[in-house]
Amino acid sequence: xxxxxxxxxxxxxxxxxxxxxxxxxxxxxxxxxxxxxxxxxxxxxxxxxxxxxxxxxxxxxxxxxxxxxxxxxxxxxxxxxxxxxxxxxxxxxxxxxxxxxxxxxxxxxxxxxxxxxxxxxxxxxxxxxxxxxxxxxxxxxxxxxxxxxxxxxxxx
Amino acid sequence: xxxxxxxxxxxxxxxxxxxxxxxxxxxxxxxxxxxxxxxxxxxxxxxxxxxxxxxxxxxxxxxxxxxxxxxxxxxxxxxxxxxxxxxxxxxxxxxxxxxxxxxxxxxxxxxxxxxxxxxxxxxxxxxxxxxxxxxxxxxxxxxxxxxxxxxxxxxxxxxxxxxxxxxxxxxxxxxxxxxxxxxxxxxxxxxxxxxxxxxxxxxxxxxxxxxxxxxxxxxxxxxxxxxxxxxxxxxxxxxxxxxxxxxxxxxxxxxxxxxxxxxxxxxxxxxxxxxxxxxxxxxxxxxxxxxxxxxxxxxxxxxxxxxxxxxxxxxxxxxxxxxxxxxxxxxxxxxxxxxxxxxxxxxxxxxxxxxxx
Numbered sequence: 001x002x003x004x005x006x007x008x009x010x011x012x013x014x015x016x017x018x019x020x021x022x023x024x025x026x027x028x029x030x031x032x033x034x035x036x037x038x039x040x041x042x043x044x045x046x047x048x049x050x051x052x053x054x055x056x057x058x059x060x061x062x063x064x065x066x067x068x069x070x071x072x073x074x075x076x077x078x079x080x081x082x083x084x085x086x087x088x089x090x091x092x093x094x095x096x097x098x099x100x101x102x103x104x105x106x107x108x109x110x111x112x113x114x115x116x117x118x119x120x121x122x123x124x125x126x127x128x129x130x131x132x133x134x135x136x137x138x139x140x141x142x143x144x145x146x147x148x149x150x151x152x153x154x155x156x
Numbered sequence: 157x158x159x160x161x162x163x164x165x166x167x168x169x170x171x172x173x174x175x176x177x178x179x180x181x182x183x184x185x186x187x188x189x190x191x192x193x194x195x196x197x198x199x200x201x202x203x204x205x206x207x208x209x210x211x212x213x214x215x216x217x218x219x220x221x222x223x224x225x226x227x228x229x230x231x232x233x234x235x236x237x238x239x240x241x242x243x244x245x246x247x248x249x250x251x252x253x254x255x256x257x258x259x260x261x262x263x264x265x266x267x268x269x270x271x272x273x274x275x276x277x278x279x280x281x282x283x284x285x286x287x288x289x290x291x292x293x294x295x296x297x298x299x300x301x302x303x304x305x306x307x308x309x310x311x312x313x314x315x316x317x318x319x320x321x322x323x324x325x326x327x328x329x330x331x332x333x334x335x336x337x338x339x340x341x342x343x344x345x346x347x348x349x350x351x352x353x354x355x356x357x358x359x360x361x362x363x364x365x366x367x368x369x370x371x372x373x374x375x376x377x378x379x380x381x382x383x384x385x386x387x388x389x390x391x392x393x394x395x396x397x398x399x400x401x402x403x404x405x406x407x408x409x410x411x412x413x414x415x416x417x418x419x420x421x422x423x424x425x426x427x428x429x430x431x432x433x434x435x436x437x438x439x440x441x442x443x444x445x446x447x448x449x450x451x452x453x454x455x456x457x458x459x460x461x462x463x464x465x466x467x468x469x470x471x472x473x474x475x476x477x478x479x480x481x482x483x484x485x486x487x488x489x490x491x492x493x494x495x496x497x498x499x500x501x502x503x504x505x506x507x508x509x510x511x512x513x
Contacts, residue, residue: 010369017370017378020420021413022318029315077311086313093313106311110304113209127312 029090036089040096044069066097073098077105103127161284164394166362173356173510174280176330177290177337178347179463180224182217184325186299187452187460190441195464196326197224203300203325211245214298215254218243218327222255222294225329225463229290230338230345233258236331237288240275242266243296243455244323245305246488250296260292268484269380269409270363271295272328272459273503276480277360279332280505289334296327297454306373306489319375321411321453324440328459330467332357336512348471352511355470358477359506361391365486367499373485373492377414377450380483383500384410385421387481391504392427399429403475406466407502408458408482409437411450436461436482458482470509477508 044065051061076082082102086093093099104124111123125132149155163169181196188199198220205213205220218241226233239258242265243250251264267274275293282291300310302323308314336354337347348355366383373379384407392398399405410418415435422429436458437451462480469475483502492498 007369013368013382014370016420017372017375017413017417020416021375021378024315024318077313080311083311083313087315090315099313102311102313106309106313109311110309127308 032088033090033092036085036092037096038092040069040093040098044096069097070101073101074105077102078109082106100128100131163359164390166364166390167359167394168281168284168362169359169395170280170284170357172284172334173358173508174283175333175336176348176355176357176467176507177333178225178229178331179328179467180221180228180330181328181460181463182221182224182326183456183460184217184299186322186446187324187326187440190446192440192461192465195468196460197221197464203298210298210301210304211249212253214243214245214250214296214301214327217298217325218250218254218294218296218329219258221296221327221329222258222292225292225294225331227344228346228348229331229333230341230347231290231331233260236260236290236292238263238282239292239294240265240278241292241294242271242275244268244302250298250301251294254296255294265295267482267501267503268486269297269376269453269455269457270482270484270501270503271455272462273363273408273480273482273505276330276332276357276505277362277503279330280357280360283332283334286334291332292329293332294327294329295455295459297323297325297456299323299325299454302454306487316449317374318449319372319377319411319413321376321409321437321450322441322446322448323454324409324452324457324460326454326456326460328456328461328463330463348467349512350468350472352513353471353473354510354512355467356508356510357505358508359391359395361387361394361504361506363387363390363502363504365499365501367497369497371492371495371497373487373498375413376409376453376485376498377411378417379485379487379498380500380502381410381414381417381421383502384414384418384481384483385425387502387504388418388422388429388479389425389427391479391481391506395506399427399432402432402477402479404466405429405433405479405481406458406461407433407435407437408484409451409453410435410483411437411453412443413450414483439465455482467507470507473509475509477506480505480507 111119241251441448
């Protein structure tokens with residue numbers, strides 16, 4: 001009884017705090033994210049088209065595109081410019097491959113002082129780790145679904 | 157001892173005032189560009205303080221602040237009977253590594269951002285009990301080491317909510333003593349004394365841990381405001397005072413959001429502090445131009461604002477009596493990840509102006 005009373009009070013307080021806390025303007029942030037993410041993708045497309053025009057096949061051009069974007073992101077992280085892009089663009093800066101590279105590079109820089117093994121080695125994927133783990137897990141699940149559907153003849 | 161020092165349920169009134177003999181503050185570049193830029197003793201442009209890691213930087217900063225405070229009081233490290241110090245890092249390494257080589261008997265504290273209140277309370281108690289002639293109280297925080305301890309690597313491009321505060325890179329230290337500080341002797345030895353005016357600690361109220369169940373670690377103001385409310389209310393009750401008995405009530409780092417909540421919570425109890433309240437986190441930065449969102453935070457926030465801005469004004473007699481209430485959020489990365497709430501704590505220190513004989 002006392003417990004539910006307390007929970008009710010906590011809920012009330014949480015609601016009240018939410019009311020008085022200013023929040024970011026969601027539509028504006030979405031526009032910023034769209035523009036930032038869009039620009040990164042346009043840059044990727046430019047690299048891709050350029051690589052293709054130099055005679056690379058689609059797969060090879062795609063690899064070059066990823067590698068160059070990652071390199072750019074890591075360099076910008078090192079010069080403390082990528083955090084500014086992330087601050088402006090939010091998910092628009094974090095979701096593309098450049099955001100992934102930023103999270104890895106930032107961890108490496110931060111934990112360098114704790115040594116090559118226990119610092120960089122253990123902590124380089126503190127932010128990116130979940131993405132890798134659950135990315136692999138979900139592609140495994142999708143693979144099984146694909147396999148089953150193929151056995152059933154749903155997809156050829 | 158026959159004299160009774162306790163007041164009410166959680167406060168102490170010192171029979172003999174405890175003098176704050178000197179105060180020192182060191183901050184980094186961003187704080188040095190803020191509204192209090194002219195008040196700090198030292199502004200270090202290099203956030204690494206000449207070291208290789210953020211932790212070593214914070215240690216160095218705390219050691220420098222302690223050395224400065226001792227020097228300003230005209231003392232040597234060996235004159236200090238004991239030292240109460242703390243910081244935000246796990247196992248309070250900034251304090252233990254920074255102050256180790258000074259050779260002063262040391263008590264390490266953790267009260268999150270309320271640590272300056274905790275160290276002043278314990279230091280004042282020790283002086284009042286006659287356990288030492290001179291006691292040093294110091295705390296520090298560093299933006300980069302705190303981000304690393306509690307949040308993300310600095311280079312990670314994330315967005316901070318408006319309720320988030322900005323950890324102050326700074327360290328504040330005070331020397332407490334049983335007698336008034338000496339008159340200033342030279343440019344280097346500048347005790348906290350204006351003419352005969354001094355700042356003394358006359359009472360404290362020890363805070364309870366308050367938990368309203370809030371889990372948002374990026375809304376520290378909301379997590380800590382209930383603790384500040386409880387401690388201020390307790391202080392006013394124990395000393396039978398009203399807010400107007402204080403020239404100011406300074407909370408530590410509630411920020412914009414926490415300040416509003418505190419005022420509302422106290423209003424619910426029938427206490428209006430609107431005219432006397434200010435927050436160290438709102439004084440140290442200009443939130444509009446410095447992009448600090450809700451304000452400054454960290455042990456160093458309340459400690460440097462106290463040392464640089466508040467104490468000199470009390471010594472000068474501009475303010476006769478203030479209540480200093482640093483607030484802390486008692487969370488760790490582990491408790492946060494395990495889904496625990498963020499409990500708050502606040503310790504109140506009554507500081508008054510006196511004329512030394």
